[in-house]
Amino acid sequence: MQPPKEISELLHFVMNHRIIILFSVFFWLLSQCNSPENQPSPLNDFQAPFYYGVFDLPEENPLTAEGVALGRMLFYETSLSSNNQVSCATCHQQEKAFTDGRAFAIGVSGKPTSKSSMPLNNLLWGPKHFFWDGRASNLEEQSLIPIQNPDEMGLEIEEAVEKLGQLPIYPPLFKAAFGTDEITPSKIAMALASFQRILISQNSKYDKYLRGETELSKEELLGKELFMTHPDASVGLRGGNCADCHSQFLTSGFATGYDGFKNNGLDNDENLEGGLAYVTGKESDWGKFKVPSLRNIALTAPYMHDGRFKTLEEVIDHYDHQIKDSKTLDPLMREASNQKPVGGKESGFHLTADEKKAILMFLQTLTDEDFITNKDFNDPHH
């Protein structure tokens, strides 16, 4: 019986043989299906790591260079807010891996909203539902919601359309992206979604390790092993249990159905917020929130949907010994422990101080300097 091969070994082999999927070819071929005149140009230099896997794009919104360029302008456009001071980038700042450093996002009203700004990266993969409670089922739908939220950007969508039409720069950009200079809410949504889709983080130390370009330190490697492993005390296998919810390469939640939404033991039944249950109407989804990507996690403090943890150390301590019991607590979280007996009110992974430190070191390998300095993602208005 052949034991499972080490993932790193296998990946190095794959990478050494230059297996890189050129998605652009695929897009080009797709674009040949219908080719009306003045077609915007497909994004030709678009590449993504093999280990992120395949993805779907909505048929009606293919990735085009012009659509992405328009989306980037709109992402940084303060005219999309009622007081002309707030853009998407106010709460999603590139240098903070598209978060804002706050526990609760603050927009035009100056009043803290009820949730922390979500990091934006690798949105082509992972959960197909957006926002902490999954209330938008694609990025087009997601894009228009913060614009209209009275506390975030506070603009009726018709007003947004009108304001953009009065700025001379926009009609030609809409024409280039969509064939006509008419501005509509759905075109704004499609352009913003396209820009968000190209925010791909793929050059962290972990990525370089996966591609065989660098080594991880002994401590980082231990952290990676713990991250990936569900502990099984019966065979002496120790684990930090992270990959039960955060996929091994993307480190995001899982894409199937609502698999990427979990109750991670933040509160007991008395204090637990509804989350996904408000979207699905199912009691069994009470207290489930979106599992975020951990890419660039060292830059996106504070943590959780309500920013309750200021540091990654606090986050690790939560999972280690502060998990709160509730009816919908994930069974994997209830069961996982490096100690016997398991379960019940003793939930928690019970790692050693060295193990917790190692996991922290691994999380820091997910920081991607190229992503937060990429000139294709920054403010195009200046």
Next chain:
Amino acid sequence: MKTSLQIKILTTRITKLAIVLMVVSSCAASRQNNPLTFNIRAFVNDLPLVLGTKRYQNLTGEGEFTVENFKFYISNIKLLDSIDNPVYTEPESYHLVSFDDDRGIFPITLDYDGRDFEKIQFSLGVDSLANQSISQVGDLDPNNSMAWGWAVGYKFLVLEGNYFKEKQAEIVPLVYHIGFSENYQTYLFTKTSFGSDLNQSNEFNIKIDMASVFNGSNLVSFDSLPSVTFNRERARQIGGNLKDVFSVMPW
């Protein structure tokens, strides 16, 4: 080992190319086919499986339990003639079966040309070649919840839930993650066993009984074994029961 991996990777490349070509050709015309649908229906004994809220009687003792997550891989589906030669082999045949729709039904549609067949063959789990790869074929995806993460490979069957022992407030988590190549199972059903319905509707039903995962030839109780993850011996106890989990289901 290296050679087989190289072939695997090459195959994947060819498959990707094939997908691209299929997209292009589908622009022109869709080809003739005669789809056959096989519905996998999940039950706990005779009750349809409902995830999350529904409480079932403990299968091997007192108390009740809920099922929060139930998923498995169905792979390598083939239609065979009377002497077991394949009439149809499904390409990229890896289906992640889940029951999120509250009806407990997962349909798999085979896009085949309608030639006559006598038997249906499929497997539970992932064959060892695909299980040692991180290529995305069918529903295999190293970033999904079935990937082990700590090593290359997939869980074949995942069952997670909560066990409520009688008169005890405590919730016992149930976690069964069954992988390992020795637990890969292949099943064969004759077309005639489905009765005449198959000829009329091109649709047939196969039942998976979750109860038989526990009360098959090996009796596995929630009390003695509430969790199976990487302990190979324990996985084998459940694995031994998997050979009898599927049955033909009349309409």
